[in-house]
Amino acid sequence: xxxxxxxxxxxxxxxxxxxxxxxxxSTLTSIGVMIGVAFVSLMGxxxxxxxxAWERTLSTLGSDMLYVDKWDWSGQGNWRTMMNRKNIxxxxxxxxxxxxxxxxxxxxxxxxxxxxxxxxxxxASGIVIExxxxxxxxxxxxxxxxxxxxxxxxxxxxxxxxxIGEGVRTTLFGNRSPVGQTxxxxxxxxxxxxxxxxxGTLFSDFLDRxxxxxxxxxxxxxxxxxxxxTVAAKARSPEELDVLRDELTxxxxxxxxxxxxxxxxxxxxxxxVFRQQxxxxxxxxxxxxxxxxxxxxxxxxxxxxxxMFVAVIERTKEIGIRRAVGARQSTILLQFLLEAxxxxxxxxxxxxxxxxxxxxxxxxxxxxxxxFLLPVLPPEIVVVAVAVSIAVGILAGFIPALRAARLDPVxxxxxxx
Amino acid sequence: MSxxxxxxxxxxxxxxxxxxxxxxxxxxxxxxxRRGEYVAIMGPSGSGKSTLMNIIGCLDTPTSGRYxxxxxxxxxxxxxxxxxxxxxxxGFVFQTFNLLPRATALKNVELPLIYxxxxxQERRQRAIAALExxxxxxxxxxKPPELSGGQRQRVAIARALVTGPxxxxxxxxxxNLDSKTGMEIMALFHRIWQEGNTIVLVTHEEDIARHAHxxxxxxxxxxxxxxxxxxxxxxxxxxV
Ligand SMILES: Nc1ncnc2c1ncn2[C@@H]1O[C@H](COP(=O)(O)OP(=O)(O)OP(=O)(O)O)[C@@H](O)[C@H]1O
Ligand SMILES: [Mg+2]
Numbered sequence: 196x197x198x199x200x201x202x203x204x205x206x207x208x209x210x211x212x213x214x215x216x217x218x219x220x221s222t223l224t225s226i227g228v229m230i231g232v233a234f235v236s237l238m239g240x241x242x243x244x245x246x247x248a249w250e251r252t253l254s255t256l257g258s259d260m261l262y263v264d265k266w267d268w269s270g271q272g273n274w275r276t277m278m279n280r281k282n283i284x285x286x287x288x289x290x291x292x293x294x295x296x297x298x299x300x301x302x303x304x305x306x307x308x309x310x311x312x313x314x315x316x317x318x319a320s321g322i323v324i325e326x327x328x329x330x331x332x333x334x335x336x337x338x339x340x341x342x343x344x345x346x347x348x349x350x351x352x353x354x355x356x357x358x359i360g361e362g363v364r365t366t367l368f369g370n371r372s373p374v375g376q377t378x379x380x381x382x383x384x385x386x387x388x389x390x391x392x393x394x395g396t397l398f399s400d401f402l403d404r405x406x407x408x409x410x411x412x413x414x415x416x417x418x419x420x421x422x423x424x425t426v427a428a429k430a431r432s433p434e435e436l437d438v439l440r441d442e443l444t445x446x447x448x449x450x451x452x453x454x455x456x457x458x459x460x461x462x463x464x465x466x467x468v469f470r471q472q473x474x475x476x477x478x479x480x481x482x483x484x485x486x487x488x489x490x491x492x493x494x495x496x497x498x499x500x501x502x503m504f505v506a507v508i509e510r511t512k513e514i515g516i517r518r519a520v521g522a523r524q525s526t527i528l529l530q531f532l533l534e535a536x537x538x539x540x541x542x543x544x545x546x547x548x549x550x551x552x553x554x555x556x557x558x559x560x561x562x563x564x565x566x567f568l569l570p571v572l573p574p575e576i577v578v579v580a581v582a583v584s585i586a587v588g589i590l591a592g593f594i595p596a597l598r599a600a601r602l603d604p605v606x607x608x609x610x611x612x
Numbered sequence: 613m614s615x616x617x618x619x620x621x622x623x624x625x626x627x628x629x630x631x632x633x634x635x636x637x638x639x640x641x642x643x644x645x646r647r648g649e650y651v652a653i654m655g656p657s658g659s660g661k662s663t664l665m666n667i668i669g670c671l672d673t674p675t676s677g678r679y680x681x682x683x684x685x686x687x688x689x690x691x692x693x694x695x696x697x698x699x700x701x702x703g704f705v706f707q708t709f710n711l712l713p714r715a716t717a718l719k720n721v722e723l724p725l726i727y728x729x730x731x732x733q734e735r736r737q738r739a740i741a742a743l744e745x746x747x748x749x750x751x752x753x754x755k756p757p758e759l760s761g762g763q764r765q766r767v768a769i770a771r772a773l774v775t776g777p778x779x780x781x782x783x784x785x786x787x788n789l790d791s792k793t794g795m796e797i798m799a800l801f802h803r804i805w806q807e808g809n810t811i812v813l814v815t816h817e818e819d820i821a822r823h824a825h826x827x828x829x830x831x832x833x834x835x836x837x838x839x840x841x842x843x844x845x846x847x848x849x850x851x852v
Contacts, residue, residue: 205726256708521699524691604671
């Protein structure tokens with residue numbers, strides 16, 4: 196065992212020396228692997244970011260929630276068709292809620308998009324004003340970063356209170372606490388009583404630009420009939436979601452008085468609808484990432500194999516000398532394999548550093564527009580990248596190393612460069 | 613019961629295929645070398661001296677014939693066993709020194725010990741001792757390009773000696789040296805022989821061969837004559 200160790204230490208040392216002796220050549224050769232590893236790492240990072248965004252979407256929307264809406268949230272439906280659907284009215288919403296049997300609870304909300312709100316000295320545009328109910332605030336998934344949600348009493352009395360999203364807070368108040376401050380919606384003052392934590396994701400970045408006010412107060416500003424109501428229904432458990440969906444479909448069709456053969460003039464939205472979107476994005480990342488990665492590794496393998504062949508020829512005499520003083524074929528094989536592998540691992544480490552830097556820069560630059568991106572490379576991606584590069588090194592070095600091992604020692608000793 | 617001879621060659625042949633032609637480098641060599649002998653192998657260029665040497669050193673295998681080294685039939689051994697024999701029982705000295713050019717004298721001499729699996733500490737001590745014994749105790753950190761021809765050959769001799777081999781095989785060890793340096797090297801071989809080592813020396817110079825106690829002449833791949841040298845000359849004392 197010790198005997199093996201001392202040999203390996205020497206093999207390692209001689210590999211380092213020979214790579215150092217041809218530093219420029221070694222560097223150039225490992226660029227392919229470097230780029231390959233960078234692609235692998237960035238791809239892994241993008242996929243992990245996507246997964247994290249998906250997780251957050253799932254937990255924000257709730258895996259046990261269904262949302263009846265005029266609009267299909269997945270973006271798949273025909274826009275014009277949905278546009279022409281009749282609004283879901285408050286009366287219909289109430290009727291739907293009354294008829295549902297399997298839902299644990301329901302609440303209604305209505306949205307006004309593209310609104311502008313102001314404080315004494317600042318304004319924020321592109322804001323979503325959502326009128327909703329106190330029950331929304333009582334959902335486990337509705338956590339507040341600061342302050343509180345409005346109460347049933349405040350809801351019923353159409354109190355001029357508001358809970359704002361994280362993005363709204365940063366736009367209007369910077370780092371100051373907004374609780375107790377007043378914002379104006381269409382000129383009407385609302386007192387901020389709570390702030391939501393960051394909720395937006397890849398699929399729902401508007402959530403952070405939303406201001407929640409009591410539904411009756413919303414009607415007070417925008418009128419009772421101008422907006423279509425969204426009915427949110429919570430299943431008693433995620434397993435009952437299918438049952439709830441069936442019941443909901445029947446109830447909404449009945450309330451909307453649809454003839455049996457007519458298509459639904461509403462959508463039942465849920466977190467799941469984003470799963471397909473996630474899958475589509477995944478495929479794109481995979482296709483692009485795998486393609487580029489394979490290409491760079493191919494270039495890397497060819498380059499390293501080539502350079503190792505050159506190295507074997509250059510060092511024919513050395514191989515002969517080593518064989519003459521007692522090196523086995525397997526020792527020579529190992530020496531050249533290790534050299535190729537070290538080329539790859541060195542390239543991989545640089546690749547990891549480069550992609551780590553890219554991640555830092557991208558997340559810094561795109562903090563607002565793409566904040567679902569993870570701020571650092573996931574460590575297991577780094578491990579995978581290095582493992583892959585070791586495999587690439589063995590692959591690229593094997594044939595040259597075999598040639599080195601199989602050299603006839605007599606011929607090798609006679610070789611003159 | 614006497615110990616077997618160090619080297620017994622029986623009917624050794626070696627053929628090389630050169631395209632459609634077959635070159636018969638050795639055509640049936642029978643030879644016995646005993647422990648403690650000092651043998652010179654002579655012969656014209658192309659007569660098969662180096663080929664014979666490489667076979668004795670287990671660097672090459674014969675096409676046919678039997679080779680017993682210390683009573684073991686070497687012909688049947690695999691790569692790992694042959695490597696171990698080269699490592700422990702054989703010490704090569706070449707005409708062109710064959711040192712690793714980028715490694716220090718010390719590292720060059722350590723190399724066989726690395727393959728022998730000696731621990732680093734011991735490796736270093738033994739390599740230093742070997743270099744000191746050839747008068748290079750003050751050149752440990754020098755690399756071959758920084759050494760003279762004679763010094764390089766002495767590093768090579770230290771490397772050959774360092775594992776305490778049964779036999780030193782030297783193929784034209786003075787071929788690349790001027791005659792004065794050559795004589796120094798021969799004096800060194802004489803001392804090594806005196807210390808109990810077996811030496812087989814290939815040369816085509818009579819002056820060099822006369823240092824040995826037995827002279828074997830090869831011609832066209834066969835032993836032409838094999839005679840003791842009753843009056844070996846003793847090389848000039850080593851000038852360090
Ligand atoms: N690898 C080889 N392929 C073909 N022929 C070879 C090979 N090695 C040696 N020979 C031939 O075998 C014969 C003996 O060669 P060897 O090197 O043993 O001669 P030598 O006695 O050492 O000569 P020199 O004194 O020139 O070193 C020569 O004719 C040579 O051409
Ligand atoms: Mg020769």
